[in-house]
Amino acid sequence: MLAYLTDIEGQWEKLASFAAGTEGLRLDDVGALHVADDVTFVFGGDAIDRGPAGRRLVATLLDAHERQPERVVLLAGNRDLNKMRLARELRGAPPPKPLPDELRGAPPGALLQWIMKNTMGAAQAFEHRRAELVTEGRDASDEAVAQSYLDDLAPEGPLTRYLAACRLAWFDGETLIVHGAVTDENLRVAPGVPDRASSVAAWVASLNGFIAAEVAAWRSELTHPVDPTAESWGGRGIVAYQCPVPGARLNQASVVYGRPTDDAGNPWLPSRAVVEALRRDGVKRLLVGHTPAGDAPAMLRDEAFSFVMADNSYGRQELGSRVTVEAQVRVRGQTVLDGGARVGVAYEEDDRLVGLRDATSGQLVKGRLDTDDYLLFRALPDNGVEQLALSPRALRERSLVAPYRDQAAPP
Numbered sequence: 001m002l003a004y005l006t007d008i009e010g011q012w013e014k015l016a017s018f019a020a021g022t023e024g025l026r027l028d029d030v031g032a033l034h035v036a037d038d039v040t041f042v043f044g045g046d047a048i049d050r051g052p053a054g055r056r057l058v059a060t061l062l063d064a065h066e067r068q069p070e071r072v073v074l075l076a077g078n079r080d081l082n083k084m085r086l087a088r089e090l091r092g093a094p095p096p097k098p099l100p101d102e103l104r105g106a107p108p109g110a111l112l113q114w115i116m117k118n119t120m121g122a123a124q125a126f127e128h129r130r131a132e133l134v135t136e137g138r139d140a141s142d143e144a145v146a147q148s149y150l151d152d153l154a155p156e157g158p159l160t161r162y163l164a165a166c167r168l169a170w171f172d173g174e175t176l177i178v179h180g181a182v183t184d185e186n187l188r189v190a191p192g193v194p195d196r197a198s199s200v201a202a203w204v205a206s207l208n209g210f211i212a213a214e215v216a217a218w219r220s221e222l223t224h225p226v227d228p229t230a231e232s233w234g235g236r237g238i239v240a241y242q243c244p245v246p247g248a249r250l251n252q253a254s255v256v257y258g259r260p261t262d263d264a265g266n267p268w269l270p271s272r273a274v275v276e277a278l279r280r281d282g283v284k285r286l287l288v289g290h291t292p293a294g295d296a297p298a299m300l301r302d303e304a305f306s307f308v309m310a311d312n313s314y315g316r317q318e319l320g321s322r323v324t325v326e327a328q329v330r331v332r333g334q335t336v337l338d339g340g341a342r343v344g345v346a347y348e349e350d351d352r353l354v355g356l357r358d359a360t361s362g363q364l365v366k367g368r369l370d371t372d373d374y375l376l377f378r379a380l381p382d383n384g385v386e387q388l389a390l391s392p393r394a395l396r397e398r399s400l401v402a403p404y405r406d407q408a409a410p411p
Contacts, residue, residue: 002175002325003035006044006289007311009079010051010128011318015060018320021332031056033064035071042170044289045077045179045256047162049122050313052131055152062162076166076211077179077290078256081242082120084163084218084235086112087153090146091226095119096246109142112149155222163215168207168255171200175325176283180290181258184271187278189253191241200281207255214238259291260309265379267293267364268405269300269307279305285329285349294377294385296333296345297321298366301355302402316387317342331367335375337387344370353395357403363388364403365395 003022008014015033019025024039035041043061048054065072089095090108095115103114117123126145133140133148152159170177188196190206197203218235227233242256251257261267269275270286278286285306295315300307308331310323321333328349336342347354347368354374356365363386366377373389380386 001039002172003039003041004044004177004287004310004323004325005041005320006075006179007046007077007313008043008051008057008320009046009313010048010054010057010125012051012053012056014318014320015057016320018322021320022322022324031060033060033072035064035068037071040071040073040172042073042177042287043075044177044287044310045075045166046079046289046311047077048083049079049120049125050128052128052135054125054128055132055136055148055158058152058158058162062158062165065165073170074162074166075170075177075179076163076168076242076256078242079120079122080159080163080166081238081256083149083153083159084215084239086115086149087218087222088226088233089115090150092228093226093230094228096243107143108146108150112146113142153222155219160219160222164212164219166211166215168211169204171204171283173201173282174284175287176200176204176278176285177287178255179288180254180256181252181260181288182255182270182274182278182286183252183258183260184274185253186255186258187274191237200278200283210241211238257290260288260307261291261293261379262405264381265292265383265385266362267291267298267300267309268403269302269305272404275302275305285325287323294366294387295321295335296367296375297323297331298364298377299329299331299347299349299355300357300364300403301349302404306349306355316385321345333367335367335369335387337375337389341389343375343389345375346370353392353400355403356400359399359401365400 005018019027024036026034047057065074097119113126116125129145130140188203191210193206214235214237221234241254245251287308289311292311292313293309295312295317297310316336324330330348333345335345345367363376363378366375369375373391374395376388376390378386
């Protein structure tokens with residue numbers, strides 16, 4: 001069995017609730033994660049930033065991988081990879097956005113707060129780290145917070161070792177997992193490789209070779225003095241790969257930072273060309289995180305392909321939604337409907353209504369509820385969401401289509 005969790009972002013309860021509800025996974029009395037012999041656990045990336053347990057989660061996931069390397073797979077998310085910058089920027093290298101004059105020469109604590117808020121999309125990360133240090137009984141001053149990141153990013157620091165264990169993609173012949181998206185721009189393309197890969201398996205190998213080489217080059221320079229003027233440095237390639245294209249909000253050439261939604265956040269399938277290419281290579285399903293899709297995972301499908309978006313960050317509730325794969329995908333989670341009702345989500349891949357879109361309203365049939373109704377989901381332009389229950393009978397009276405972008409109705 002494959003067990004998949006992604007985007008826990010410093011929130012211990014996401015891992016705890018996932019392990020408690022997933023057969024074959026267990027957190028013991030000291031918080032160590034154990035995975036049964038017949039289970040492969042894939043963590044899809046983004047372990048830190050939005051909660052006060054980032055260090056604990058990195059240590060827990062790394063420990064599980066080091067004890068059970070064949071059963072615990074770690075993918076790197078942008079929130080993990082962008083911390084590589086701090087090893088240089090907290091020691092004098094310029095951040096991607098120009099520093100305000102008043103911060104030039106500022107101590108690392110003040111500099112880190114600005115970097116997190118203005119260049120990493122993590123405005124609360126500094127205070128979350130401070131809270132975690134307090135919990136650990138350690139100094140939690142501004143400078144101690146900054147130093148904790150530098151310690152984590154030492155050559156043998158826990159975050160450095162974690163990044164060295166990470167991949168960019170995982171593939172078992174039928175199920176492909178990346179952090180962000182598979183797009184026309186990135187399919188079978190790996191940085192530094194001149195030609196598109198001949199197969200998905202070869203592409204995954206190239207992507208994982210790329211991150212391994214980049215992290216190794218970065219790690220080898222951690223003991224060297226920082227040259228703030230250097231245009232080339234170890235790890236620069238992966239740092240650029242995991243963030244938006246300069247001047248844009250997206251990076252569709254990246255499997256880490258690509259997004260499969262419209263501007264409002266409504267999900268769609270990869271393009272028809274991408275789906276057909278993946279199918280030809282035996283891929284039956286694609287699992288991603290990175291892009292929030294409401295309280296519970298969203299499934300999208302056409303006749304022979306399933307796409308699962310499992311990041312529930314910024315939802316009405318954030319628990320560890322459970323995605324498992326055996327003969328088919330199985331999803332378990334919770335959602336909060338418009339009006340406030342909290343309802344369980346439970347469905348399998350063979351429910352043929354799940355994953356289609358209402359051609360008139362643009363609502364996605366996101367899943368099946370414990371009430372036997374279906375969950376309809378739509379992202380709204382003001383960053384809100386619509387989450388409604390509809391009976392199977394009423395749903396069958398609607399015009400439902402595979403949710404490709406060219407069929408998406410306007411919200």
